[in-house]
Amino acid sequence: METINNTDQQIYSMPRIGDQAPDFEAVTTKGKIKFSDFAKDKWVVMFSHPADFTPVCTTEMSGFAERKSEFEALNTELLGLSIDSIHAHLGWVQNVRQNTGVYFDFPIIADLDMKVAKLYGMLQPNESETAAVRAVFFIDPSKKIRLIMYYPLNVGRNMDEILRSLHALQVSDKHGVALPLNWKQGDKAIVPPPKSLDELNDRLADTTLEKVDWYLAKKDIPNS
Template identity: 80%
Template sequence: MENTEQKVIYSMPRIGDKAPDFEAITTKGKIRFLDFAKDKWVVMFSHPADFTPVCTTEMSGFAVRKNEFDALNTELLGLSIDSIHAHLGWVNNVRNNMGVYFDFPIIADLDMHVSKLYGMLQPNESETAAVRAVFFIDPEKKIRLIMYYPLNVGRNMDEILRVLEALQISDKYKVAMPLDWKKGDKVIVPPPKTLAEMEERINDDSIEKIDFYLAKKELV
């Protein structure tokens, strides 16, 4: 008898791709991703396992600074290859022992579908635990930035918030951010694309010019 079962082909999503859609059970109920967080940014992040030390510090970091993500019109969405019962038990354990409440949805990805869909399962690191991935997804559900960390290195919450804010400010003002940029620093003005624009840039005294192709300005 012919086997008609279709095999799902997974490919690693890239910056600029439309975020793959999925349905999943979370600690806040069932979601369909493309309907999740309408008109908001999403920071989706995976952790290797519940009830583990590094993951507990990371998830606590997201929870403690959730108001900063709220202020940036951003929803948090966690994930690990654990059951919904493990998630709920861990959330309650951390709240009781550390006073931190994970007040954001965490996907129970037992079948590894979402982990594979987003390239969170990397066999040379682990075949059964998601690496520490972070996806920055804009309101149009386009992937704008991706971070990957191994199982044994925790993420930097300041950096996650910094790049989220950088992406949003870059979109709003059509500028770029230099090395080590943080909110309040000067931004880079896009370089000229024609001789006329180059001449205009050379004669523009309203911006800080290192050279005609590298110029900075303050955002008002």
């Protein structure tokens, strides 16, 4: 885990891809959790938003809520966070449900002391020292961080890309392949390049692959 200093010499953690997700205990809208015990044997998409009762955040949280079943189909739990109190969270959840019918039925961490936000590098000092940026952490069942996205306060995330990335990570793990630009379900996957002359000769002789060249070959994979 890397650390960075801002101009006042405050230190913020910056977890990286491949790190074990930092453990923590927190109060959420679904009760207290200890992260290392949360969502056993499942993926977790943990995401932060700057503040409750704000317009862009409301659209984003509604997007997660409306597509929660798609995350569940990918064996994934959602976990939100902002630097607000549990009472603010509960009031916001009820306000959105009352006004739009959308229910944020997943835990949202009340991080008033900024403990978790600092632990995960969600506070970016040149953007804000009191509001979390729009971070997204993709965490696998072994609690390893597999992908990180950061968005500024004024730009909302793309839910299609979040789901596409999650699916791509799982497909890559399951089939031992890489995924090309703009990959989506049903597209061909990239076969890892050969590492020896024997593997190279086998690759050249393989008629089941779509070969652009010996180092770039694609194959169909079952829908997952």
